[in-house]
Amino acid sequence: MSNPTPKSREDTVPMFAYPVKEKTKLQRPITGDHNADFFEIAMTRHSTHSFGALLPGQLDHLLWFAAKALETRVQSDGYVLSHRPSPSAGARHPIDILVCSNASQPTVAYYNPFEHSLNTLRLDLVVVTELVAHINTAVDMQQGVFLWLLAHPSRTAAKYEHPESLIWRDAGALLQQIQLTAIALKLSSCALGTLAEPFASQLFENIGSVVSAGGIIVGNLDL
Numbered sequence: 001m002s003n004p005t006p007k008s009r010e011d012t013v014p015m016f017a018y019p020v021k022e023k024t025k026l027q028r029p030i031t032g033d034h035n036a037d038f039f040e041i042a043m044t045r046h047s048t049h050s051f052g053a054l055l056p057g058q059l060d061h062l063l064w065f066a067a068k069a070l071e072t073r074v075q076s077d078g079y080v081l082s083h084r085p086s087p088s089a090g091a092r093h094p095i096d097i098l099v100c101s102n103a104s105q106p107t108v109a110y111y112n113p114f115e116h117s118l119n120t121l122r123l124d125l126v127v128v129t130e131l132v133a134h135i136n137t138a139v140d141m142q143q144g145v146f147l148w149l150l151a152h153p154s155r156t157a158a159k160y161e162h163p164e165s166l167i168w169r170d171a172g173a174l175l176q177q178i179q180l181t182a183i184a185l186k187l188s189s190c191a192l193g194t195l196a197e198p199f200a201s202q203l204f205e206n207i208g209s210v211v212s213a214g215g216i217i218v219g220n221l222d223l
């Protein structure tokens with residue numbers, strides 16, 4: 001694999017607009033409400049397979065501490081660089097989180113890290129149902145949610161030659177951040193080996209180029 005190197009001139013990142021059906025503002029954590037000992041979290045981190053339903057606010061806080069855009073800087077070409085809980089090559093953050101829910105009617109929602117909102121997407125219900133069934137075949141989601149990491153390679157490729165490894169390393173950093181946050185919030189979580197293909201291309205190929213970077217199931221420890 002070749003070394004990523006910055007391009008002498010950055011390319012433009014193509015537009016990608018998610019087909020948003022409904023936007024819900026998420027709760028922000030209240031300062032001082034969450035206390036956790038990092039060293040204890042590091043020593044107790046583990047993958048678990050009990051996925052009870054998340055209580056109101058738990059997903060909101062998980063996404064805040066794992067993926068919220070905390071600072072932004074707009075480049076002259078309009079691209080928004082951001083600082084978030086996990087690192088990203090060039091602060092490009094090519095990976096979005098899609099929340100896939102198992103409920104009676106499966107849904108996929110885009111987490112907007114700038115607004116801290118959850119945006120239910122208008123997608124082909126047959127494909128969404130197949131996607132959720134596929135995840136359940138890999139590991140039973142029970143009442144949990146699957147946080148699907150959807151990479152937009154063009155965001156990193158606009159700045160770097162040979163960007164592939166950067167995107168996968170970003171995915172690993174984000175996965176670890178989500179799991180450590182889940183442990184801190186006393187939630188259950190387990191990464192999945194499946195990429196949930198071919199559903200990424202089936203759901204989004206008419207909008208733009210995206211690549212699945214896997215994901216992680218999260219739920220409550222109590223069933």
Ligand SMILES: Cc1cc2nc3c(=O)[nH]c(=O)nc-3n(C[C@H](O)[C@H](O)[C@H](O)COP(=O)(O)O)c2cc1C
Pocket residue numbers: 045046047048138139190191192193194
């Ligand atoms: C990239 C990745 C993919 C994984 N895929 C699966 C999976 O498909 N099914 C599963 O049950 N666990 C999966 N896991 C969880 C591992 O099996 C788990 O991390 C391993 O057994 C060690 O357990 P621990 O995380 O509690 O230390 C995955 C973990 C990672 C990092």
